[in-house]
Amino acid sequence: MVRALDGVNLTVETGEFVAVVGQSGSGKSTLLHMLGGLDQPTSGYVVVEGHELNGMSDEQLTIFRRRNIGFVFQNYNLVPILNVYENIVLPIELDGNTIDTDFVSEIVNTLGLDGKRGNFPNELSGGQQQRVAIARALATKPSILLADEPTGNLDSKTSQDVLGVLKLTSTQFHQTIIMITHNEQIAQLADRIIHIEDGKMIREGCGRR
């Protein structure tokens, strides 16, 4: 059996922007999946805002995710059959809640997507798609925003742009963010940097605030 994560002990405070850095195969994605309730640890526990994730059923985990976690993926993962606005409000609608239109509009404006509400994902550039993904992640006012290599598919200029948006989110919406990256430079943007190797946390430091 491979131990993807071993003896990781991590606490993240509300409003913190944490970067997890490591080479590919170091276990950083597994950490993110566990934090987001996509995967369960074989031993140990994950607690988010007082909810212990261990032992939740598939259904309970799913509902937990849509209420507490916002995801941003390397490959954007927008629903191709829904337009920008529909993609953003999808998690809210899945929960059967009424949409806080003022808040969503604020996000859309902040992320510069105002003119693209009716467009479909395949009509957008990579950077625009990633902004939509971030907007979608923020729309439910999640406890944690998990970003898995958010700039992995983007050129350096667009990457800077997207990272700026993330940073803005962190300050403007006081959003807890955990970002995974293999790029030290990108990690420097975070409040706190955690280095991970072979499934173990080896170092912790501060970013350039």
Next chain:
Amino acid sequence: MKNNNTAVIHRLIRRNLKANRKRNFFLVAAIALTTLLLGSIFSIGFSILDSVKMEQLRLSGTTAHAAVGRPTASQLEQLKQLPYVKSVGTGYQVADIRNTPEMGGAYLFLHFFDKTDWEQFRAPANTDIMGDYPQAEDEIMASRGALDLLGIHEPVVGMEIPLSYCPGGEENDLQNKTFRLSGWFTSYSLMTQTDSLLVSEAFAEKFEASREKYLAADILFVEEKQVSEYFERLKLDLDIPADQAAAVSQSNERGEEAQVPMLLALGAVAVFFILTGYLLIYNVLYISVSRDVRFYGLLKTLGTTPKQLKRLVVGQILRLCMIGIPIGASAAFLFSVIAIPAAIGAWKFVSTGAVLSFSPIIYFGAAAFALCTSLLGAFLPAKKAAEVSPVEAQKFTGISRPHLHRPAHGKPYKMALRNIFRNRKRAAVVLLSLFLGITAFTAVTTLAYSMGVDQYIDSLYQNDFVLYDQSLFSDQPAQPFDDSFMEQIAALPGLESCHTLLQEYMQLGYSPEEFGEYAESRLEKLYEGKEAFTEEDIRKSFIGFLVGIDGMELTELQSAADQKIDISAFDRGEIALIATDNPAYFPRVSQLHVTPMELSTDGENPSHGTEVQIPFGGFAPQSLESDGSLAPTIVVSKSFLSSLYHSPAIREIRIDVADGYEKQALEALKQISGNNSAIRRVSKIEAVSVMSGARTVMLVLGGGAALLLAFVGILNFINVMSMDITVRKMELAILESIGMEKRKVRRMLLFEGLGYAVMTLLLSATLGNGAVYGIFTLFKLQVDYATFTYPILPVGLVFLMIFTVCLIVPEIIYRSIAKATLIERLREKE
């Protein structure tokens, strides 16, 4: 946790449907096909049941549930008050119409029905009613059959019909009157050799004696299903004595049990259709969900619960059902209107015309079953969508790894084989549905081919033509086969042989030891044991028929299994035989005492000849038996019979003509017999044309259904192939980029298609043909004249079709994806 998230799920369903038009087409086609096949099967079943029910009504001539003979005035009054009696009609036989030779063995009566009886009970059991029920005293209404017997083939309202009749059946009171025809209809009761001409109340009133003798009350109960219980109550309530006739109508005595095997067979076919429909729907949806694993995984990551994902898949199939089911149901309706009457007619399920059932149950049932099939087909794919793991979905490429481990060395056919079995389940479903379709088709065509018309006809008819004297059993035999008639037969074109069968009345010597058991069984059959007979009564009434036949012909009629009979002794008139299929009745017979009887011209006072004694020599086939007498039919040689009677009557003439002369001989026979209704003709050549029609219908309907099944298999193949190649677009581009020529890629895909076709062929040739032979063996138990005939041509054509489709489809799909340049395809994502 109850959430109001219907709107977003519906939006996802709508958008997902829009994004998968090709898949939708397959699903709608599958749903529509399933509905069509089920609807057609249900429609056939219901129509046969309705047709059989209608046939029973038409043959019994009334829709009434029961009848009471000679009801008293108080009984009639009481009947109308009973809560479980819906309506009561009355009628009576007014007079017998004098039998003429032209009428053959049929009997005609003048009959009166009151308004209720005619309108509610009699009219619905007849068809093509023209004109009105007689009102005026001289008006008369008749069935077409009765009119034909009277020599009227083109009736006109108001035409005059002179009739001789005996009121109340009193033969010495013969009356004549000219009636005017007020209407006519097609009746089916002539099949039982009796028919009535209907007269008005004004006419019937004048025959009080007939009314007293024959009045009957026809009764319709409130509930059809409880006829026998109501009838028992009725007998108690009316206090019907044992000697008063009361009976339940024939059509209510026979249940629908006779149709059970046929309905079971149809049920099995329906299950088969459901299975194929299920396979197709399941396969299309499963492939679609597999391809969209990333999509479902993403939705799950974003918080779509497993339940919501199931709703997403099931919701799509439900919407497609809303399109597919109405299409299939309409097609089934059209099919019913066009094909079913022909099928029921040609298969001879009923003799009185097919009734097309439009029961809403057919279409609701088909729709409900098709819906269930669709939901069942969607169940596993929906489960798969719900169980998608978000983490794995992210890594999903839609391409499964091959299971084979031997190197392919870039050989297209090896790579093709590997590709086919990349997803074993999918390959199995495609092969199974192709295999089922082909096997069903082969089975149906094999049965139709094996049921060769010639074999069937040969098994039924020993001779090209047989003419029967129908009047032989009436009081006044017409003796249509006289010398001049026989001379004309001898001059028939191409005549090879002509044998006659003689038949006359005789009295048989009775002893309880020899014939007691047989006589008892006959009395039971003829009188239902209602009348008591003393031994002396039986001795006096032990009358039957003496049949004369040539020894050589007798040998032909006997099957090899029959006991050996000394034919030369038979021809010399030294032995006589008993015609029966139940020799157990006659264990102690040794000598037969036969007294010839000849009827006088008026049918009364038969004269008895001298008794002869002849040794009993064994049993003759039942086909020589003449039914309806108390004594068994005795078979002797023709010369022996001729020595006993002055001019023995000819019962039937068996004629064989040389090959190729059948049509000419038929025409000649039609001319010779003319319109003489005493002569009944049975001919091979006419039977062949009727049977060919039935076989064609079986081929068209059965073969059509089986072709549809094969079509389902092909749809499945096309679906799998197109999804597979589309998913592997990138992989194919990569193969090209590393140096596999387009030609080779295409050849590899061609081999994949070929692989499916060859494997289907192998499966059908081995397992499939084994199953077909098994089915044939079962079939032969029912239809013993069938000889196994493999339908090489149709099966070959279907295989040609499957090979063509399997070879062409991959090429067409590849062309559609290869339009883009290699660079574009390599860069393309998803």
